[in-house]
Amino acid sequence: MEQFVVSARKYRPATFNSVVGQKHITSTLKNAIERNQLAHAYLFCGPRGVGKTTCARIFAKAINCMNPVGAEACNECESCRSFNEGRSMSIHELDAASNNSVEDIRNLIEQVRVIPQVGHYSVFIIDEVHMLSQAAFNAFLKTLEEPPQHAIFILATTEKHKIIPTILSRCQIYDFNRIRVEDAVEYLRYIAGNEGVTADDESLNLIAQKADGGMRDALSMFDKAVSFCGTNLEYKAVAQTLNVLDYDTYFRFTDLLLEGNYVDALLAFDAVLTKGFSGQIFMNGLNQHMRDLLVAGGPAVSLIEFTGALLERYREQAKRCDTAFLFGAISLLSEADGKLRTASNQRLLVELTLMKIAAIAQKKNSDLTLPQTEEYPLPALDAPQAVVAQSSAPAPAPVAAPVAQPTAAPAPQPSVQPTAAPQQPQPQPTTAPRVVSGSGKRSSIDSAFASGSITNLIKSMSSTVQSSEDSTDIYTDPRSEEKLKANFSKAVEALVAKHPRFSPAFEKVAIKGNTISVEVPTQILRDDLINSRGEITDHFADMAGIEGIVKLEVVLNEVQIKLRPVKLEDRLAHVAGCSPHFDELVKRLDLELD
Numbered sequence: 001m002e003q004f005v006v007s008a009r010k011y012r013p014a015t016f017n018s019v020v021g022q023k024h025i026t027s028t029l030k031n032a033i034e035r036n037q038l039a040h041a042y043l044f045c046g047p048r049g050v051g052k053t054t055c056a057r058i059f060a061k062a063i064n065c066m067n068p069v070g071a072e073a074c075n076e077c078e079s080c081r082s083f084n085e086g087r088s089m090s091i092h093e094l095d096a097a098s099n100n101s102v103e104d105i106r107n108l109i110e111q112v113r114v115i116p117q118v119g120h121y122s123v124f125i126i127d128e129v130h131m132l133s134q135a136a137f138n139a140f141l142k143t144l145e146e147p148p149q150h151a152i153f154i155l156a157t158t159e160k161h162k163i164i165p166t167i168l169s170r171c172q173i174y175d176f177n178r179i180r181v182e183d184a185v186e187y188l189r190y191i192a193g194n195e196g197v198t199a200d201d202e203s204l205n206l207i208a209q210k211a212d213g214g215m216r217d218a219l220s221m222f223d224k225a226v227s228f229c230g231t232n233l234e235y236k237a238v239a240q241t242l243n244v245l246d247y248d249t250y251f252r253f254t255d256l257l258l259e260g261n262y263v264d265a266l267l268a269f270d271a272v273l274t275k276g277f278s279g280q281i282f283m284n285g286l287n288q289h290m291r292d293l294l295v296a297g298g299p300a301v302s303l304i305e306f307t308g309a310l311l312e313r314y315r316e317q318a319k320r321c322d323t324a325f326l327f328g329a330i331s332l333l334s335e336a337d338g339k340l341r342t343a344s345n346q347r348l349l350v351e352l353t354l355m356k357i358a359a360i361a362q363k364k365n366s367d368l369t370l371p372q373t374e375e376y377p378l379p380a381l382d383a384p385q386a387v388v389a390q391s392s393a394p395a396p397a398p399v400a401a402p403v404a405q406p407t408a409a410p411a412p413q414p415s416v417q418p419t420a421a422p423q424q425p426q427p428q429p430t431t432a433p434r435v436v437s438g439s440g441k442r443s444s445i446d447s448a449f450a451s452g453s454i455t456n457l458i459k460s461m462s463s464t465v466q467s468s469e470d471s472t473d474i475y476t477d478p479r480s481e482e483k484l485k486a487n488f489s490k491a492v493e494a495l496v497a498k499h500p501r502f503s504p505a506f507e508k509v510a511i512k513g514n515t516i517s518v519e520v521p522t523q524i525l526r527d528d529l530i531n532s533r534g535e536i537t538d539h540f541a542d543m544a545g546i547e548g549i550v551k552l553e554v555v556l557n558e559v560q561i562k563l564r565p566v567k568l569e570d571r572l573a574h575v576a577g578c579s580p581h582f583d584e585l586v587k588r589l590d591l592e593l594d
Contacts, residue, residue: 006219006220006223007191007195007219007220007222007223008216008219008220008223011191011194011219012054013051013054013058014058014075015058015072015073016029016030016055016058016062016071016072017072019051019054019055019058020051020179020183020184020187020215021050021051021177021178021179021180021183021184021215022050022051022055022176022177024177025044025051025055025174025176026055028174029055029059029071029174030070030071030072031071033059033062033063033068033071034070034071038063038121038152039152039171039172040147040151040152040153041144041147041152041153041154041155041170041171041172042056042059042152042153042154042155042171042172042174043129043155043156043157043160043163043167043168043171043172043173043174044056044154044155044156044157044174044176045156045157045158045159045160045173045174045175045176046158046175046176046177046178047158047176047178047213047214048158048214048216048217049179049211049214049215049216049217049218050176050177050178050179050213050214050215051176051215052156052157052158052176053125053127053156055176056125056154056156057083057091057125058073059123059154060083060091060121060123060125060152060154061073061079061080061083061091063119063120063121063123063152064079064080064083064088064090064091064116064118064119064120064121064123065077065079065080065119066078066079066080066119078118079118079119082118088118088119089116089117089118090116090117090118090119090121090122090123091122091123091125092111092122092123092124092125093125093126093127094108094124094125094126094127095127095128096126096127096128096129096130096131096132097127097128097131100131100132100133100136101133101135101136102133102135102136102139104136105132105136105139105140106139108124108140108143109139109140109143111124112124112143112147112148112151113148115150116150120150121150121151121152122150122151122152123152123153123154124151124152124153124154125154125156126153126154126155126156127156128156128157128158129155129156129157129163129167130157130158130159130160130162130163134164137163137164137166137167140167141166141167141170144167144170144171145170153171155167155171160173160175177213178212178213178214179208179211179213179214179215179218180213181205181208181209184204184207184208184211184215184218185201185204185205185208187215187218188204188207188208188218188219188222189204191219191222192204192222192233195226195231196231197226197231197232197233198231198232198233199232199233200233200234200235201309201310202235202247202309202310203225203233203234203235203238204233205310206235206238206239206242206244206246206247207221207222207225207238207242210242210244221242224241224242225237225238225241225242228240228241229241243276243277244281244285245272245277245281245282245285247289247310247313249268249272249285250285250286250289251289251313251317252268253265253268253269253286253289253354254289254290254293254317254321255317256268256358257329257354257357257358257361258320258321258325258361259361260358260359260361260362261358262354262355262358262359265354265355265358266351266354266355269282269350269351269354273347278346279340279346279347279349279350280337280340280341280346282350283333283336283337283340283350283353284337286333287330287333287334287337290326290329290330290333291330292304292314293314293317293318293321293326294318294321294323294326294327294330296311296314296315296317296318297315297318297319297321297323297326301315322364324360324364325357325360325361325364328357328360329357329360332353332356332357333353333357336349336350336352336353476513476514476548476549477514477546477547477548479546480513480514480544480546480548480550481511481512481513481514483544483545483546484511484514484516484540484544484546484550485511486544487543487544487545488509488511488540488544490543491539491540491543491544492506494539494543495536495539499532501525501528502525502528502529502532502536504520504521504525505518505519505520505525505529505554506518507519508557514546514548514549514550514551515550515551515552515553516537516540516550516551516552516553517553517555518552518553518554518555519555519556519557520554520555520556520557521557522556523556526554526556529552529554530554533552533554536552537549537550537551537552
């Protein structure tokens with residue numbers, strides 16, 4: 001029985017032309033060989049399984065070939081035969097992961113001095129060079145910079161950032177790319193043909209996608225699939241072998257979510273969990289599927305790494321997906337993915353995300369069935385009789401807010417009635433509306449709640465300050481000035497106790513009507529007061545028992561802003577003048593201010 005050789009070794013490229021997906025590297029190396037412009041040190045870096053060590057061996061074999069055919073080795077001379085049989089004394093391979101000490105580098109330096117017996121160069125291939133210790137790197141520097149003429153170093157690594165800059169500066173650096181899915185599929189199809197294996201495009205696409213740009217990983221998965229399926233690779237069986245969710249699962253989930261059918265989506269997710277897949281794997285796959293649909297529906301379709309019938313299937317489903325739906329789904333899935341690792345109930349988090357995505361589709365579908373120009377607010381929660389019928393007549397004139405009287409007096413009836421529906425009685429307010437001083441937040445939010453429209457609530461919260469300043473029908477307590485003056489000291493004391501930084505603002509205060517005017521010495525304090533205006537006016541209104549609004553005016557007193565002293569003596573005098581306790585502080589700390 002013939003001994004089995006894995007495909008990664010059996011079909012390892014032996015020439016530059018057979019290297020997959022690295023044409024920019026192989027073309028440069030071939031030109032260097034043909035023109036005899038060889039550097040003394042090369043650095044091959046890139047992801048795993050993309051051909052770094054393979055290209056290093058092909059390059060070492062070609063430059064030592066006695067009868068090269070262009071830039072390729074002839075495979076007939078003594079140098080090529082000795083390399084193919086593994087007995088070459090001119091090409092040395094060193095694994096830096098297990099030989100990373102200074103002593104190992106010293107032994108390497110001793111070997112560099114030996115002139116090659118066969119071939120032109122002594123080539124040293126050092127794999128995983130980033131594993132060398134700092135001392136080993138330093139011991140290697142001088143030899144790497146000025147080796148003998150017959151010595152060439154080829155360093156290979158997957159982590160270029162771990163190599164010290166002094167090593168990088170002495171090498172020609174070649175960055176290897178990830179193997180594209182199209183290239184991997186083509187090479188897998190070639191190997192399947194040689195091995196007598198039949199495989200559909202979906203199976204090869206799935207293997208190439210799972211390999212994530214590594215040809216060696218793709219060949220290992222191909223061998224595993226052949227061991228399970230035999231000589232006929234079918235998509236369902238390959239997906240089961242590689243423990244991945246097939247494309248049909250994500251296409252079905254997308255159809256259910258587009259319909260807003262979250263019930264069947266939750267049942268389908270339960271079936272996914274039953275098969276042994278985690279919520280993390282499912283969400284990552286669904287998120288990638290939504291991204292591919294978003295790309296497939298636009299001019300950037302080339303960003304999808306699919307071929308054949310699978311690509312057409314993506315295009316067909318992308319036509320049924322709205323861009324807003326895909327953006328919303330990707331956003332929700334990405335947000336949930338970040339929370340999934342720390343979630344105490346991962347299943348619930350995934351199910352909630354699916355229901356949110358289905359809600360986006362339900363909202364879109366309901367918008368298509370309703371007129372786009374009309375709004376249907378919900379009835380008021382506390383006064384169902386106040387619902388006004390929608391009409392195509394001109395909009396009614398704005399209704400003035402009911403004017404609140406002092407607490408002892410009953411609230412008056414509104415004097416203006418809507419012109420659009422005079423037959424409807426207006427609801428009677430039980431108490432005077434409580435308005436947030438200076439901003440009108442409570443009145444706008446209360447009215448939004450009364451209308452039953454969440455949209456109105458959001459709009460009212462986003463434009464509270466401007467709407468209150470522009471409004472002319474906000475209730476004002478006629479005794480505002482009297483109440484403010486009577487309770488001002490107590491209110492300032494409580495406010496400063498909570499926010500000491502506001503203390504300088506209330507040294508110069510003027511109260512007129514319901515307006516408090518303060519002077520501040522700095523722009524920073526002025527901005528701070530303006531940003532906290534709502535909290536401050538609420539505080540004064542509550543402390544003074546005012547039923548209406550309270551306004552706050554902040555004036556920057558530029559006269560108080562003086563030039564900063566320049567000399568040390570002037571600075572000390574300025575500080576001493578600002579603080580009466582400065583001299584006492586200097587004495588207690590025993591400071592010398594000379």
